[in-house]
Amino acid sequence: MSIYNDILDQQGGNHRAAGDLHEVLWSRLLAKEDPRFHNVRLAGGDGGVDGIIVTDPALGNVTVFQAKFFKNITQKANRDAILESFTRAHNHGFTVSEWVLLVPVPLSTKEIDWLSSGELQRHAGARLDISRKCRLDQCVVKYREGSELERLAERNLTVTADLLPKSAKALQKIIATERRLKTRLQLEIVDRLRTINEDIIRQRKIETVRAQSALKALRKGWADHTLMLDQTRRENAAPGLVQEYTRDFMEFIRQRLDLAFMTEGLCEGISVKLSEIFATTFHLSAAAGRAQIPNMKAEKATMWKLLGTLLDQCREFDIELAKAVGKFV
Structure with a gap:
């Protein structure tokens, strides 16, 4: 749980601010891992979507990422929040072929079993109209946990040191050339390409x-x-x-x-x-x-x-x- 504590300590114990930082950290690191990843900010909230990868622009198929800064997903309030985000993700114009939950801690067998039990699909199916409900069967639920976040953070120390300057990882070796103007410029360009709004998502077809x-x-x-x-x-x-x-x-x-x-x-x-x-x-x-x-x-x-x-x-x-x-x- 060290990455969980690093994020929380960075924000002085403020869970809400830590949740925002957790989302940004995942977004920056996933973009490093796959340039197709785009952080998403939809009007009126995240709408159940923190990031996407467009897997088929012609058909409008996307992989949706949802970050939750939870210490566990056994508590009812946390599960309710996950169920609500999953439902909202299916309430947009695109087709969610994969839905990936991003958490800062390792998941237990019980928690993994809950994610794969079909409860998310049942909950969403009871609240969506029939045109969106039919897409649920095509959606695969996945997760990425704290150990993967740790691995990505260690492989991209420049990003980690920028977002978690108080953490031990920030003290590790940072390659000087990654701080030069050209690298910062390339990151800025990637950020521009990553920025996408709801109107653009609806135009994927x-x-x-x-x-x-x-x-x-x-x-x-x-x-x-x-x-x-x-x-x-x-x-x-x-x-x-x-x-x-x-x-x-x-x-x-x-x-x-x-x-x-x-x-x-x-x-x-x-x-x-x-x-x-x-x-x-x-x-x-x-x-x-x-x-x-x-x-x-x-x-x-x-x-x-x-x-x-x-x-x-x-x-x-x-x-x-x-x-x-x-x-x-």
């Missing part, structure tokens, strides 16, 4: 026509930006102009992050490629800024090298999108 439109929308403007990058390099533009352009380009990319996530199943790896382009653009902008400082000639060389890399990435990205669009013609 992507039809072929909508998929083609999304791909075309994602591709729109890339040829112009690629041409501008090439012109900037050929004309040996001043660092100030390079920095101004890259700032505009980063905003252009940000506007397409959600589209990249939505089309990931139609063009594998597209969101990762867009993230890499964003990271390169960010570092190019920083190098261009430093290149404007007197006696920083080396930074100017770095700037041109990054510009060449960015140009190659954009061309490759546009080619991949063109191939994906062609599949639906």
Whole structure:
């Protein structure tokens, strides 16, 4: 129960605050384990959903994760809370193919037997309308307990130290390079892709026509930006102009992050490629800024090298999108 105590101690014994921290810790660590994981904040509460993995965007099938900061699940109040969350999870527009309970402690045989007894499905079945009730038979109930949370925390010490600075794990070796700007930037990009609201969840049933439109929308403007990058390099533009352009380009990319996530199943790896382009653009902008400082000639060389890399990435990205669009013609 050490991870349970670490979380509770971090929040000064406040169980409600500890529950929020427990959810965040699971979310950050699960995202490290599987980039498809998305933390979810639905209007009016969590709605029985703390996180999801979209397993089939076309059919709207998802794996739902629900975090509960309970010391055990034998008490009636705790079981009632679990039953209510399970029922709410099935009251949305998507189909829950798996429902995973996340707890900070090991589960006993008795507790595991209760989860697999079918009581969750019976409870939900008595409260859902018939259209949602029929989905219950397709849902598999699973759990991840404290030992797995401990293992994930030890494998991702940067996340653990950030969220549990008072714990013993925070004193373990933290690789210095994981604290550098590039890593923080990559985490920020993943967080952006992870952020998803209820409206986006309801749009998971992507039809072929909508998929083609999304791909075309994602591709729109890339040829112009690629041409501008090439012109900037050929004309040996001043660092100030390079920095101004890259700032505009980063905003252009940000506007397409959600589209990249939505089309990931139609063009594998597209969101990762867009993230890499964003990271390169960010570092190019920083190098261009430093290149404007007197006696920083080396930074100017770095700037041109990054510009060449960015140009190659954009061309490759546009080619991949063109191939994906062609599949639906």
